[in-house]
Amino acid sequence: MIDIWTEKHRPSTLEDVIGQEEITERLEAFVENDSIPHMLFAGPAGTGKTTSAVALVKDLYGDQWKQNFIETNASDDRGINVVREKIKNFARTKPVNADYKIIFLDEADALTKDAQQALRRTMEQYSDNCRFIMSCNYSSKIIDPIQSRCAIFRFNRLPEKRVREYITNLGEKEGFQISEEAIKAVMRVSSGDLRRVTNILQTAAIKTDKIEEEDVYGVAASLRPEEINRILEKSLNGDFIKAREELADLMIDRGLDGQDIIESIHREMFELDIPDQAKLELMEHLGEFEFRIAEGGSSDMQIEALLAKIGNLEN
Numbered sequence: 001m002i003d004i005w006t007e008k009h010r011p012s013t014l015e016d017v018i019g020q021e022e023i024t025e026r027l028e029a030f031v032e033n034d035s036i037p038h039m040l041f042a043g044p045a046g047t048g049k050t051t052s053a054v055a056l057v058k059d060l061y062g063d064q065w066k067q068n069f070i071e072t073n074a075s076d077d078r079g080i081n082v083v084r085e086k087i088k089n090f091a092r093t094k095p096v097n098a099d100y101k102i103i104f105l106d107e108a109d110a111l112t113k114d115a116q117q118a119l120r121r122t123m124e125q126y127s128d129n130c131r132f133i134m135s136c137n138y139s140s141k142i143i144d145p146i147q148s149r150c151a152i153f154r155f156n157r158l159p160e161k162r163v164r165e166y167i168t169n170l171g172e173k174e175g176f177q178i179s180e181e182a183i184k185a186v187m188r189v190s191s192g193d194l195r196r197v198t199n200i201l202q203t204a205a206i207k208t209d210k211i212e213e214e215d216v217y218g219v220a221a222s223l224r225p226e227e228i229n230r231i232l233e234k235s236l237n238g239d240f241i242k243a244r245e246e247l248a249d250l251m252i253d254r255g256l257d258g259q260d261i262i263e264s265i266h267r268e269m270f271e272l273d274i275p276d277q278a279k280l281e282l283m284e285h286l287g288e289f290e291f292r293i294a295e296g297g298s299s300d301m302q303i304e305a306l307l308a309k310i311g312n313l314e315n
């Protein structure tokens with residue numbers, strides 16, 4: 001069986017969490033004082049929210065961490081009552097050699113306001129022997145009564161320097177080499193999300209132990225900047241049919257869907273050699289087509305329509 005790198009290399013102590021120093025220091029102080037508040041971890045995917053919660057519990061409780069910790073997804077398909085039931089069962093028994101049990105609730109921002117109210121009552125009910133760590137992408141989606149009961153921690157996307165160090169380090173541990181161009185490509189497509197970085201590298205390293213730029217774009221469900229430029233330029237110059245053909249080929253080759261294409265274009269659009277006004281329009285179109293695809297519009301048709309719109313931009 002192959003190890004999944006994101007699990008294999010997940011830091012097991014706060015000391016090894018990368019690039020979130022302000023947060024890590026505050027959490028370490030809680031461990032030191034053996035006193036923890038309810039907490040809200042907010043920030044983009046793959047920046048260390050779950051990792052920090054687990055590392056905190058391991059640092060606090062050592063070998064006994066498993067007895068004192070559950071991780072549950074707030075947006076369980078079966079509803080908030082199932083989540084509360086699970087919490088209740090866990091909270092009913094005493095912590096093992098500790099003051100508190102810790103409940104990690106992932107995706108708390110996916111809960112409706114009513115469900116969050118219910119959750120707030122659960123938090124209060126078990127405050128004597130439980131601490132909640134809630135994780136979300138957007139803290140603004142969490143109701144005030146919960147926010148005000150929590151210490152809030154804002155996780156940032158990892159800066160390029162730290163991502164670069166992480167990549168080099170992973171290469172040493174897993175025995176692959178990676179070219180400078182490939183490192184740049186990984187940084188470009190992962191935008192500070194270390195889960196994405198790790199998964200891209202693991203997939204690329206299955207094929208080769210000398211990772212090049214092509215290998216990265218091959219596995220990253222992404223287009224290269226040059227490819228996007230070429231397609232957009234064709235479209236802008238009215239060569240819609242060619243642009244469409246080229247894009248369709250790339251989508252099939254790399255297994256990309258509409259969302260991947262929109263993300264790729266969004267990343268490159270600021271570098272395009274077109275007037276600012278056209279960039280603004282393009283940005284609006286991207287938002288609109290993103291929404292249509294997310295709402296279930298056919299990927300192929302929407303992307304074609306997007307290319308047609310691009311063809312009509314002032315340039």
Ligand SMILES: Nc1ncnc2c1ncn2[C@@H]1O[C@H](COP(=O)(O)OP(=O)(O)OP(=O)(O)O)[C@@H](O)[C@H]1O
Nearest residue numbers: 006009010017018045046047048049050051194195
């Ligand atoms: N700050 C970090 N330091 C070290 N490794 C990290 C860090 N952030 C992410 N990782 C790596 O990426 C993987 C995913 O991170 P994690 O599960 O903590 O993300 P998350 O912030 O909880 O994301 P999501 O919002 O998607 O739940 C981890 O297993 C780890 O390998």
Ligand SMILES: [Mg+2]
Nearest residue numbers: 049050106135
């Ligand atoms: Mg997480």
